[in-house]
Amino acid sequence: MAWKTLDDMDLDGKNVLIRVDVNVPVENGKVTDTTRLDRISPTVLEVLSKGGRPILLSHFGRPTRGFDLSMSTQQVVPALSQVLNRRVHFASSCIGQTAREAVDTLPDGDVLLLENTRFHAGEKNNDRGFAKDLAALGDVFVSDTFSTAHRAHASVAALATLLPSCAGRLMEEELKALTNSLSEPERPVLAVVGGAKVSSKLVLLKNLIGPMDKIVIGGGMANTFLAAQGHQVGQSLCEHDLQDTAREILAEAEAANCEIILPVDVVVAREFKEFAENKVRAADDCPRDTMILDAGPDSVENICNKLEDVKTVIWNGPLGAFEIPPFNTATDAVALKVAEMTEDGQILSVAGGGDTVAALKKSGAAESFSYISTAGGAFLEWMEGKTLPGVAALDDTK
Incomplete structure:
Protein backbone atom coordinates (compact mmCIF):
# COMPACT_ATOMS: atom_id res chain seq x y z
CA MET A 1 0.00 0.00 0.00
CA ALA A 2 1.30 3.46 -0.90
CA TRP A 3 -0.01 6.91 -0.12
CA LYS A 4 0.85 10.48 -1.05
CA THR A 5 2.08 12.99 1.50
CA LEU A 6 2.15 16.78 1.69
CA ASP A 7 5.37 16.64 -0.32
CA ASP A 8 3.37 15.47 -3.34
CA MET A 9 0.67 18.14 -3.28
CA ASP A 10 0.36 21.63 -4.76
CA LEU A 11 -1.43 23.62 -2.05
CA ASP A 12 -0.80 27.21 -3.11
CA GLY A 13 -4.08 29.11 -3.19
CA LYS A 14 -6.07 25.93 -2.49
CA ASN A 15 -8.81 25.32 0.04
CA VAL A 16 -7.37 22.36 1.96
CA LEU A 17 -9.80 20.16 3.87
CA ILE A 18 -7.88 18.53 6.73
CA ARG A 19 -9.50 15.72 8.70
CA VAL A 20 -8.08 16.06 12.20
CA ASP A 21 -8.97 14.79 15.66
CA VAL A 22 -9.80 17.58 18.10
CA ASN A 23 -11.78 15.25 20.37
CA VAL A 24 -9.89 16.47 23.44
CA PRO A 25 -10.91 16.47 27.11
CA VAL A 26 -12.83 19.58 28.16
CA GLU A 27 -13.81 20.64 31.68
CA ASN A 28 -15.87 23.72 32.44
CA GLY A 29 -15.51 24.83 28.85
CA LYS A 30 -11.70 24.62 28.81
CA VAL A 31 -9.43 22.07 27.13
CA THR A 32 -7.44 20.21 29.81
CA ASP A 33 -5.06 18.26 27.55
CA THR A 34 -3.82 19.69 24.24
CA THR A 35 -1.84 16.61 23.17
CA ARG A 36 -4.01 15.90 20.12
CA LEU A 37 -3.97 19.57 19.12
CA ASP A 38 -0.19 19.65 19.42
CA ARG A 39 0.09 16.58 17.17
CA ILE A 40 -1.93 18.12 14.30
CA SER A 41 -0.08 21.44 14.46
CA PRO A 42 2.77 20.50 12.05
CA THR A 43 0.33 19.63 9.26
CA VAL A 44 -1.81 22.74 9.66
CA LEU A 45 1.20 25.06 9.80
CA GLU A 46 2.82 23.38 6.78
CA VAL A 47 -0.36 23.83 4.76
CA LEU A 48 -0.26 27.52 5.65
CA SER A 49 3.42 27.79 4.74
CA LYS A 50 2.65 26.31 1.32
CA GLY A 51 -0.04 28.89 0.62
CA GLY A 52 -2.99 26.68 1.46
CA ARG A 53 -6.08 27.68 3.41
CA PRO A 54 -6.66 25.09 6.19
CA ILE A 55 -10.27 24.01 6.74
CA LEU A 56 -10.44 21.57 9.63
CA LEU A 57 -12.97 18.74 9.90
CA SER A 58 -13.38 16.76 13.11
CA HIS A 59 -15.78 14.86 15.30
CA PHE A 60 -16.21 15.56 19.00
CA GLY A 61 -17.73 13.01 21.34
CA ARG A 62 -20.52 10.67 20.27
CA PRO A 63 -23.67 12.68 19.57
CA THR A 64 -26.75 10.57 18.81
CA ARG A 65 -29.44 13.14 18.02
CA GLY A 66 -27.92 15.84 15.88
CA PHE A 67 -26.72 19.10 17.40
CA ASP A 68 -25.60 18.98 21.01
CA LEU A 69 -23.97 22.12 22.42
CA SER A 70 -21.83 20.08 24.82
CA MET A 71 -20.22 18.37 21.81
CA SER A 72 -19.66 21.42 19.62
CA THR A 73 -16.14 21.76 18.27
CA GLN A 74 -16.43 25.50 18.96
CA GLN A 75 -15.23 24.95 22.53
CA VAL A 76 -11.84 23.85 21.15
CA VAL A 77 -11.23 27.11 19.24
CA PRO A 78 -9.38 29.07 21.99
CA ALA A 79 -6.96 26.22 22.77
CA LEU A 80 -6.41 25.43 19.09
CA SER A 81 -5.70 29.08 18.33
CA GLN A 82 -3.12 29.16 21.11
CA VAL A 83 -1.42 25.94 19.95
CA LEU A 84 -1.25 27.10 16.33
CA ASN A 85 -0.50 30.74 17.21
CA ARG A 86 -2.99 31.62 14.49
CA ARG A 87 -6.49 33.06 14.48
CA VAL A 88 -8.99 30.19 14.24
CA HIS A 89 -12.42 30.97 12.83
CA PHE A 90 -15.46 28.77 13.43
CA ALA A 91 -18.37 27.76 11.21
CA SER A 92 -21.54 26.50 12.91
CA SER A 93 -22.00 23.81 10.25
CA CYS A 94 -19.64 21.59 8.29
CA ILE A 95 -21.73 21.67 5.10
CA GLY A 96 -24.10 24.00 3.26
CA GLN A 97 -24.30 27.75 2.91
CA THR A 98 -22.97 28.54 6.40
CA ALA A 99 -19.82 26.50 5.80
CA ARG A 100 -19.47 27.84 2.24
CA GLU A 101 -19.58 31.45 3.41
CA ALA A 102 -17.04 30.76 6.16
CA VAL A 103 -14.66 29.20 3.60
CA ASP A 104 -15.11 32.03 1.10
CA THR A 105 -14.41 34.73 3.70
CA LEU A 106 -11.47 32.99 5.41
CA PRO A 107 -8.53 35.45 5.44
CA ASP A 108 -5.21 34.13 4.15
CA GLY A 109 -3.01 32.99 7.03
CA ASP A 110 -5.96 32.08 9.26
CA VAL A 111 -7.54 28.70 10.00
CA LEU A 112 -11.18 27.57 9.86
CA LEU A 113 -12.66 24.89 12.11
CA LEU A 114 -16.01 23.45 11.03
CA GLU A 115 -18.72 22.12 13.34
CA ASN A 116 -18.79 18.50 14.53
CA THR A 117 -19.15 16.15 11.54
CA ARG A 118 -21.04 13.63 13.68
CA PHE A 119 -23.98 16.01 14.03
CA HIS A 120 -24.95 14.60 10.61
CA ALA A 121 -26.15 11.01 10.20
CA GLY A 122 -24.30 10.80 6.89
CA GLU A 123 -20.96 10.88 8.71
CA LYS A 124 -21.27 7.53 10.50
CA ASN A 125 -23.05 6.00 7.51
CA ASN A 126 -20.11 6.90 5.25
CA ASP A 127 -22.74 8.46 3.03
CA ARG A 128 -21.32 9.52 -0.31
CA GLY A 129 -23.82 12.37 -0.65
CA PHE A 130 -22.70 13.85 2.66
CA ALA A 131 -19.07 13.33 1.61
CA LYS A 132 -19.78 15.25 -1.62
CA ASP A 133 -21.20 18.14 0.44
CA LEU A 134 -17.94 18.21 2.39
CA ALA A 135 -15.82 17.90 -0.76
CA ALA A 136 -17.59 20.93 -2.26
CA LEU A 137 -15.75 23.09 0.29
CA GLY A 138 -12.23 22.15 -0.74
CA ASP A 139 -9.76 21.53 -3.53
CA VAL A 140 -7.51 19.05 -1.70
CA PHE A 141 -8.09 16.57 1.13
CA VAL A 142 -5.49 15.82 3.80
CA SER A 143 -6.09 12.97 6.24
CA ASP A 144 -4.31 13.58 9.54
CA THR A 145 -6.34 11.41 11.88
CA PHE A 146 -5.03 7.88 12.24
CA SER A 147 -6.98 7.73 15.51
CA THR A 148 -10.22 7.49 13.50
CA ALA A 149 -8.81 5.58 10.51
CA HIS A 150 -10.58 2.41 11.66
CA ARG A 151 -13.95 4.14 11.18
CA ALA A 152 -15.69 3.90 7.81
CA HIS A 153 -17.02 7.44 8.20
CA ALA A 154 -17.65 9.95 5.42
CA SER A 155 -15.01 12.50 6.47
CA VAL A 156 -12.47 9.70 6.99
CA ALA A 157 -13.02 7.33 4.07
CA ALA A 158 -15.50 8.48 1.38
CA LEU A 159 -14.15 12.05 1.25
CA ALA A 160 -10.65 10.79 0.39
CA THR A 161 -11.96 9.30 -2.84
CA LEU A 162 -13.58 12.55 -4.02
CA LEU A 163 -10.62 14.96 -3.98
CA PRO A 164 -6.87 14.78 -4.60
CA SER A 165 -5.82 13.28 -1.26
CA CYS A 166 -2.77 12.65 0.87
CA ALA A 167 -1.65 11.81 4.39
CA GLY A 168 -0.83 14.64 6.77
CA ARG A 169 2.37 14.60 8.81
CA LEU A 170 0.77 12.91 11.84
CA MET A 171 -0.85 10.22 9.69
CA GLU A 172 2.43 9.77 7.82
CA GLU A 173 4.32 9.35 11.11
CA GLU A 174 1.84 6.80 12.40
CA LEU A 175 1.89 4.73 9.21
CA LYS A 176 5.67 4.73 8.98
CA ALA A 177 6.06 3.77 12.65
CA LEU A 178 3.57 0.92 12.41
CA THR A 179 4.98 -0.34 9.13
CA ASN A 180 8.49 -0.36 10.58
CA SER A 181 7.41 -2.09 13.78
CA LEU A 182 4.87 -4.63 12.54
CA SER A 183 4.70 -4.95 8.76
CA GLU A 184 8.43 -4.67 8.05
Whole structure:
Protein backbone atom coordinates (compact mmCIF):
# COMPACT_ATOMS: atom_id res chain seq x y z
CA MET A 1 0.00 0.00 0.00
CA ALA A 2 1.30 3.46 -0.90
CA TRP A 3 -0.01 6.91 -0.12
CA LYS A 4 0.85 10.48 -1.05
CA THR A 5 2.08 12.99 1.50
CA LEU A 6 2.15 16.78 1.69
CA ASP A 7 5.37 16.64 -0.32
CA ASP A 8 3.37 15.47 -3.34
CA MET A 9 0.67 18.14 -3.28
CA ASP A 10 0.36 21.63 -4.76
CA LEU A 11 -1.43 23.62 -2.05
CA ASP A 12 -0.80 27.21 -3.11
CA GLY A 13 -4.08 29.11 -3.19
CA LYS A 14 -6.07 25.93 -2.49
CA ASN A 15 -8.81 25.32 0.04
CA VAL A 16 -7.37 22.36 1.96
CA LEU A 17 -9.80 20.16 3.87
CA ILE A 18 -7.88 18.53 6.73
CA ARG A 19 -9.50 15.72 8.70
CA VAL A 20 -8.08 16.06 12.20
CA ASP A 21 -8.97 14.79 15.66
CA VAL A 22 -9.80 17.58 18.10
CA ASN A 23 -11.78 15.25 20.37
CA VAL A 24 -9.89 16.47 23.44
CA PRO A 25 -10.91 16.47 27.11
CA VAL A 26 -12.83 19.58 28.16
CA GLU A 27 -13.81 20.64 31.68
CA ASN A 28 -15.87 23.72 32.44
CA GLY A 29 -15.51 24.83 28.85
CA LYS A 30 -11.70 24.62 28.81
CA VAL A 31 -9.43 22.07 27.13
CA THR A 32 -7.44 20.21 29.81
CA ASP A 33 -5.06 18.26 27.55
CA THR A 34 -3.82 19.69 24.24
CA THR A 35 -1.84 16.61 23.17
CA ARG A 36 -4.01 15.90 20.12
CA LEU A 37 -3.97 19.57 19.12
CA ASP A 38 -0.19 19.65 19.42
CA ARG A 39 0.09 16.58 17.17
CA ILE A 40 -1.93 18.12 14.30
CA SER A 41 -0.08 21.44 14.46
CA PRO A 42 2.77 20.50 12.05
CA THR A 43 0.33 19.63 9.26
CA VAL A 44 -1.81 22.74 9.66
CA LEU A 45 1.20 25.06 9.80
CA GLU A 46 2.82 23.38 6.78
CA VAL A 47 -0.36 23.83 4.76
CA LEU A 48 -0.26 27.52 5.65
CA SER A 49 3.42 27.79 4.74
CA LYS A 50 2.65 26.31 1.32
CA GLY A 51 -0.04 28.89 0.62
CA GLY A 52 -2.99 26.68 1.46
CA ARG A 53 -6.08 27.68 3.41
CA PRO A 54 -6.66 25.09 6.19
CA ILE A 55 -10.27 24.01 6.74
CA LEU A 56 -10.44 21.57 9.63
CA LEU A 57 -12.97 18.74 9.90
CA SER A 58 -13.38 16.76 13.11
CA HIS A 59 -15.78 14.86 15.30
CA PHE A 60 -16.21 15.56 19.00
CA GLY A 61 -17.73 13.01 21.34
CA ARG A 62 -20.52 10.67 20.27
CA PRO A 63 -23.67 12.68 19.57
CA THR A 64 -26.75 10.57 18.81
CA ARG A 65 -29.44 13.14 18.02
CA GLY A 66 -27.92 15.84 15.88
CA PHE A 67 -26.72 19.10 17.40
CA ASP A 68 -25.60 18.98 21.01
CA LEU A 69 -23.97 22.12 22.42
CA SER A 70 -21.83 20.08 24.82
CA MET A 71 -20.22 18.37 21.81
CA SER A 72 -19.66 21.42 19.62
CA THR A 73 -16.14 21.76 18.27
CA GLN A 74 -16.43 25.50 18.96
CA GLN A 75 -15.23 24.95 22.53
CA VAL A 76 -11.84 23.85 21.15
CA VAL A 77 -11.23 27.11 19.24
CA PRO A 78 -9.38 29.07 21.99
CA ALA A 79 -6.96 26.22 22.77
CA LEU A 80 -6.41 25.43 19.09
CA SER A 81 -5.70 29.08 18.33
CA GLN A 82 -3.12 29.16 21.11
CA VAL A 83 -1.42 25.94 19.95
CA LEU A 84 -1.25 27.10 16.33
CA ASN A 85 -0.50 30.74 17.21
CA ARG A 86 -2.99 31.62 14.49
CA ARG A 87 -6.49 33.06 14.48
CA VAL A 88 -8.99 30.19 14.24
CA HIS A 89 -12.42 30.97 12.83
CA PHE A 90 -15.46 28.77 13.43
CA ALA A 91 -18.37 27.76 11.21
CA SER A 92 -21.54 26.50 12.91
CA SER A 93 -22.00 23.81 10.25
CA CYS A 94 -19.64 21.59 8.29
CA ILE A 95 -21.73 21.67 5.10
CA GLY A 96 -24.10 24.00 3.26
CA GLN A 97 -24.30 27.75 2.91
CA THR A 98 -22.97 28.54 6.40
CA ALA A 99 -19.82 26.50 5.80
CA ARG A 100 -19.47 27.84 2.24
CA GLU A 101 -19.58 31.45 3.41
CA ALA A 102 -17.04 30.76 6.16
CA VAL A 103 -14.66 29.20 3.60
CA ASP A 104 -15.11 32.03 1.10
CA THR A 105 -14.41 34.73 3.70
CA LEU A 106 -11.47 32.99 5.41
CA PRO A 107 -8.53 35.45 5.44
CA ASP A 108 -5.21 34.13 4.15
CA GLY A 109 -3.01 32.99 7.03
CA ASP A 110 -5.96 32.08 9.26
CA VAL A 111 -7.54 28.70 10.00
CA LEU A 112 -11.18 27.57 9.86
CA LEU A 113 -12.66 24.89 12.11
CA LEU A 114 -16.01 23.45 11.03
CA GLU A 115 -18.72 22.12 13.34
CA ASN A 116 -18.79 18.50 14.53
CA THR A 117 -19.15 16.15 11.54
CA ARG A 118 -21.04 13.63 13.68
CA PHE A 119 -23.98 16.01 14.03
CA HIS A 120 -24.95 14.60 10.61
CA ALA A 121 -26.15 11.01 10.20
CA GLY A 122 -24.30 10.80 6.89
CA GLU A 123 -20.96 10.88 8.71
CA LYS A 124 -21.27 7.53 10.50
CA ASN A 125 -23.05 6.00 7.51
CA ASN A 126 -20.11 6.90 5.25
CA ASP A 127 -22.74 8.46 3.03
CA ARG A 128 -21.32 9.52 -0.31
CA GLY A 129 -23.82 12.37 -0.65
CA PHE A 130 -22.70 13.85 2.66
CA ALA A 131 -19.07 13.33 1.61
CA LYS A 132 -19.78 15.25 -1.62
CA ASP A 133 -21.20 18.14 0.44
CA LEU A 134 -17.94 18.21 2.39
CA ALA A 135 -15.82 17.90 -0.76
CA ALA A 136 -17.59 20.93 -2.26
CA LEU A 137 -15.75 23.09 0.29
CA GLY A 138 -12.23 22.15 -0.74
CA ASP A 139 -9.76 21.53 -3.53
CA VAL A 140 -7.51 19.05 -1.70
CA PHE A 141 -8.09 16.57 1.13
CA VAL A 142 -5.49 15.82 3.80
CA SER A 143 -6.09 12.97 6.24
CA ASP A 144 -4.31 13.58 9.54
CA THR A 145 -6.34 11.41 11.88
CA PHE A 146 -5.03 7.88 12.24
CA SER A 147 -6.98 7.73 15.51
CA THR A 148 -10.22 7.49 13.50
CA ALA A 149 -8.81 5.58 10.51
CA HIS A 150 -10.58 2.41 11.66
CA ARG A 151 -13.95 4.14 11.18
CA ALA A 152 -15.69 3.90 7.81
CA HIS A 153 -17.02 7.44 8.20
CA ALA A 154 -17.65 9.95 5.42
CA SER A 155 -15.01 12.50 6.47
CA VAL A 156 -12.47 9.70 6.99
CA ALA A 157 -13.02 7.33 4.07
CA ALA A 158 -15.50 8.48 1.38
CA LEU A 159 -14.15 12.05 1.25
CA ALA A 160 -10.65 10.79 0.39
CA THR A 161 -11.96 9.30 -2.84
CA LEU A 162 -13.58 12.55 -4.02
CA LEU A 163 -10.62 14.96 -3.98
CA PRO A 164 -6.87 14.78 -4.60
CA SER A 165 -5.82 13.28 -1.26
CA CYS A 166 -2.77 12.65 0.87
CA ALA A 167 -1.65 11.81 4.39
CA GLY A 168 -0.83 14.64 6.77
CA ARG A 169 2.37 14.60 8.81
CA LEU A 170 0.77 12.91 11.84
CA MET A 171 -0.85 10.22 9.69
CA GLU A 172 2.43 9.77 7.82
CA GLU A 173 4.32 9.35 11.11
CA GLU A 174 1.84 6.80 12.40
CA LEU A 175 1.89 4.73 9.21
CA LYS A 176 5.67 4.73 8.98
CA ALA A 177 6.06 3.77 12.65
CA LEU A 178 3.57 0.92 12.41
CA THR A 179 4.98 -0.34 9.13
CA ASN A 180 8.49 -0.36 10.58
CA SER A 181 7.41 -2.09 13.78
CA LEU A 182 4.87 -4.63 12.54
CA SER A 183 4.70 -4.95 8.76
CA GLU A 184 8.43 -4.67 8.05
CA PRO A 185 10.21 -4.84 11.43
CA GLU A 186 13.91 -5.24 12.07
CA ARG A 187 14.24 -8.61 13.81
CA PRO A 188 14.09 -10.04 16.36
CA VAL A 189 10.85 -8.30 17.36
CA LEU A 190 9.10 -8.51 20.73
CA ALA A 191 5.55 -7.50 21.61
CA VAL A 192 4.34 -6.57 25.08
CA VAL A 193 0.63 -7.33 25.32
CA GLY A 194 -1.09 -6.55 28.60
CA GLY A 195 -4.47 -5.58 29.94
CA ALA A 196 -7.35 -7.11 31.79
CA LYS A 197 -8.87 -9.72 29.50
CA VAL A 198 -7.76 -12.26 26.92
CA SER A 199 -11.17 -11.93 25.24
CA SER A 200 -10.53 -8.27 24.34
CA LYS A 201 -7.21 -9.09 22.67
CA LEU A 202 -7.81 -12.59 21.35
CA VAL A 203 -7.60 -11.53 17.69
CA LEU A 204 -4.50 -9.48 18.46
CA LEU A 205 -2.66 -12.37 20.10
CA LYS A 206 -3.45 -14.75 17.26
CA ASN A 207 -2.33 -12.20 14.66
CA LEU A 208 0.96 -11.49 16.44
CA ILE A 209 2.10 -15.11 16.64
CA GLY A 210 3.32 -15.07 13.03
CA PRO A 211 5.09 -11.68 12.86
CA MET A 212 6.54 -11.72 16.40
CA ASP A 213 9.58 -13.60 17.68
CA LYS A 214 8.61 -13.11 21.33
CA ILE A 215 5.38 -12.04 23.06
CA VAL A 216 5.28 -10.88 26.69
CA ILE A 217 1.82 -11.41 28.17
CA GLY A 218 1.01 -9.39 31.27
CA GLY A 219 -1.77 -7.90 33.35
CA GLY A 220 -4.98 -9.78 34.05
CA MET A 221 -4.55 -11.58 30.72
CA ALA A 222 -1.55 -13.45 32.11
CA ASN A 223 -3.69 -14.94 34.88
CA THR A 224 -5.82 -16.79 32.35
CA PHE A 225 -2.68 -18.31 30.82
CA LEU A 226 -1.32 -19.25 34.24
CA ALA A 227 -4.61 -20.94 35.10
CA ALA A 228 -4.50 -22.74 31.74
CA GLN A 229 -1.14 -24.17 32.81
CA GLY A 230 -2.74 -25.54 35.96
CA HIS A 231 -1.61 -22.82 38.36
CA GLN A 232 -3.80 -21.54 41.20
CA VAL A 233 -4.64 -17.84 40.69
CA GLY A 234 -6.77 -17.31 43.80
CA GLN A 235 -9.16 -14.37 43.59
CA SER A 236 -7.37 -12.84 40.59
CA LEU A 237 -9.13 -11.48 37.54
CA CYS A 238 -9.19 -14.53 35.27
CA GLU A 239 -11.32 -15.75 32.36
CA HIS A 240 -11.50 -19.39 33.36
CA ASP A 241 -13.78 -20.17 30.42
CA LEU A 242 -10.96 -19.21 28.05
CA GLN A 243 -8.37 -21.62 29.39
CA ASP A 244 -8.74 -23.88 26.37
CA THR A 245 -8.23 -20.85 24.11
CA ALA A 246 -5.13 -19.88 26.06
CA ARG A 247 -3.70 -23.37 25.61
CA GLU A 248 -4.45 -23.17 21.87
CA ILE A 249 -2.56 -19.89 21.64
CA LEU A 250 0.41 -21.39 23.49
CA ALA A 251 0.42 -24.38 21.14
CA GLU A 252 0.16 -22.19 18.02
CA ALA A 253 3.01 -20.01 19.26
CA GLU A 254 5.23 -23.03 19.91
CA ALA A 255 4.51 -24.37 16.41
CA ALA A 256 5.40 -20.97 14.91
CA ASN A 257 8.59 -20.71 16.99
CA CYS A 258 7.21 -17.63 18.76
CA GLU A 259 8.27 -17.52 22.41
CA ILE A 260 5.50 -16.67 24.88
CA ILE A 261 6.83 -15.01 28.02
CA LEU A 262 4.60 -15.30 31.10
CA PRO A 263 5.26 -14.20 34.71
CA VAL A 264 7.50 -16.51 36.71
CA ASP A 265 6.64 -14.71 39.94
CA VAL A 266 3.77 -12.42 40.91
CA VAL A 267 2.84 -9.75 43.43
CA VAL A 268 -0.28 -10.75 45.39
CA ALA A 269 -2.53 -8.87 47.82
CA ARG A 270 -5.82 -9.46 49.59
CA GLU A 271 -7.17 -5.99 48.75
CA PHE A 272 -7.37 -3.99 45.54
CA LYS A 273 -6.29 -0.63 46.88
CA GLU A 274 -3.28 1.68 46.99
CA PHE A 275 -0.35 0.36 49.01
CA ALA A 276 -2.26 -2.72 50.06
CA GLU A 277 -0.13 -5.20 51.99
CA ASN A 278 1.46 -7.44 49.37
CA LYS A 279 3.90 -10.29 48.89
CA VAL A 280 5.91 -11.75 46.05
CA ARG A 281 5.07 -15.37 45.31
CA ALA A 282 6.05 -17.86 42.65
CA ALA A 283 3.64 -17.81 39.68
CA ASP A 284 2.38 -21.27 40.69
CA ASP A 285 1.95 -20.34 44.37
CA CYS A 286 -0.82 -17.75 44.60
CA PRO A 287 -2.80 -18.28 47.86
CA ARG A 288 -6.52 -18.86 47.39
CA ASP A 289 -7.52 -15.72 49.31
CA THR A 290 -5.27 -13.33 47.35
CA MET A 291 -5.25 -11.75 43.92
CA ILE A 292 -2.39 -11.19 41.45
CA LEU A 293 -1.90 -7.45 40.87
CA ASP A 294 1.53 -7.25 39.24
CA ALA A 295 4.42 -9.23 37.84
CA GLY A 296 7.22 -9.90 40.30
CA PRO A 297 10.92 -8.89 40.26
CA ASP A 298 12.11 -12.16 38.70
CA SER A 299 9.57 -11.69 35.89
CA VAL A 300 10.85 -8.16 35.31
CA GLU A 301 14.45 -9.40 35.19
CA ASN A 302 13.45 -12.15 32.76
CA ILE A 303 11.69 -9.71 30.42
CA CYS A 304 14.62 -7.27 30.53
CA ASN A 305 16.99 -10.10 29.65
CA LYS A 306 14.78 -11.03 26.69
CA LEU A 307 14.89 -7.40 25.52
CA GLU A 308 18.66 -7.53 25.17
CA ASP A 309 18.31 -9.77 22.12
CA VAL A 310 15.66 -7.82 20.16
CA LYS A 311 15.71 -4.93 17.69
CA THR A 312 12.03 -3.89 17.70
CA VAL A 313 9.48 -3.58 20.51
CA ILE A 314 5.72 -3.05 20.15
CA TRP A 315 3.82 -2.29 23.36
CA ASN A 316 0.07 -2.48 23.99
CA GLY A 317 -1.17 -2.80 27.55
CA PRO A 318 0.29 -2.66 31.10
CA LEU A 319 1.87 -5.55 33.00
CA GLY A 320 -0.11 -4.94 36.19
CA ALA A 321 -2.62 -2.69 37.94
CA PHE A 322 -0.44 0.32 37.10
CA GLU A 323 -3.02 2.86 38.31
CA ILE A 324 -2.58 1.70 41.91
CA PRO A 325 0.87 1.92 43.52
CA PRO A 326 2.93 -0.13 44.13
CA PHE A 327 1.43 -2.38 41.44
CA ASN A 328 2.88 -0.17 38.70
CA THR A 329 6.37 -1.45 39.54
CA ALA A 330 6.73 -4.06 36.78
CA THR A 331 5.28 -1.83 34.06
CA ASP A 332 7.54 1.06 35.08
CA ALA A 333 10.69 -1.06 35.28
CA VAL A 334 10.25 -2.70 31.87
CA ALA A 335 9.13 0.56 30.25
CA LEU A 336 12.21 2.37 31.53
CA LYS A 337 14.41 -0.46 30.23
CA VAL A 338 12.83 -0.10 26.77
CA ALA A 339 13.27 3.67 26.97
CA GLU A 340 16.95 3.30 27.88
CA MET A 341 17.61 0.88 25.03
CA THR A 342 15.78 3.20 22.63
CA GLU A 343 17.89 6.18 23.68
CA ASP A 344 21.02 4.07 23.19
CA GLY A 345 19.92 3.25 19.64
CA GLN A 346 19.60 -0.46 20.38
CA ILE A 347 15.92 -0.83 19.52
CA LEU A 348 12.95 0.77 17.76
CA SER A 349 10.05 1.09 20.21
CA VAL A 350 6.44 1.81 19.28
CA ALA A 351 3.52 1.92 21.71
CA GLY A 352 -0.17 2.73 21.55
CA GLY A 353 -3.55 2.32 23.20
CA GLY A 354 -5.19 4.40 25.93
CA ASP A 355 -3.97 2.51 29.01
CA THR A 356 -0.58 2.02 27.42
CA VAL A 357 0.02 5.73 26.83
CA ALA A 358 -1.17 6.55 30.36
CA ALA A 359 1.09 3.89 31.88
CA LEU A 360 4.17 4.94 29.90
CA LYS A 361 3.63 8.60 30.72
CA LYS A 362 3.25 7.75 34.39
CA SER A 363 6.51 5.79 34.32
CA GLY A 364 8.40 8.66 32.70
CA ALA A 365 9.40 6.43 29.79
CA ALA A 366 7.06 7.77 27.12
CA GLU A 367 9.27 10.60 25.85
CA SER A 368 12.10 8.18 25.09
CA PHE A 369 10.07 5.72 23.01
CA SER A 370 10.63 5.94 19.25
CA TYR A 371 6.94 6.58 18.70
CA ILE A 372 3.84 6.81 20.87
CA SER A 373 0.59 6.49 18.95
CA THR A 374 -2.29 8.71 20.06
CA ALA A 375 -4.71 6.24 18.48
CA GLY A 376 -6.56 3.66 20.55
CA GLY A 377 -8.87 1.47 18.50
CA ALA A 378 -7.04 2.14 15.23
CA PHE A 379 -3.69 1.13 16.72
CA LEU A 380 -5.18 -2.10 18.07
CA GLU A 381 -6.94 -2.95 14.80
CA TRP A 382 -3.74 -2.34 12.81
CA MET A 383 -1.93 -4.73 15.15
CA GLU A 384 -4.75 -7.22 14.63
CA GLY A 385 -4.04 -7.12 10.90
CA LYS A 386 -7.30 -5.45 9.92
CA THR A 387 -7.68 -3.10 6.95
CA LEU A 388 -8.41 0.43 8.16
CA PRO A 389 -10.92 2.27 5.92
CA GLY A 390 -9.23 5.63 6.45
CA VAL A 391 -5.88 4.23 5.33
CA ALA A 392 -7.23 2.15 2.45
CA ALA A 393 -8.96 5.25 1.06
CA LEU A 394 -5.56 6.92 0.67
CA ASP A 395 -4.06 3.99 -1.24
CA ASP A 396 -2.39 5.60 -4.26
CA THR A 397 -1.90 2.28 -6.05
CA LYS A 398 -5.61 1.86 -6.81
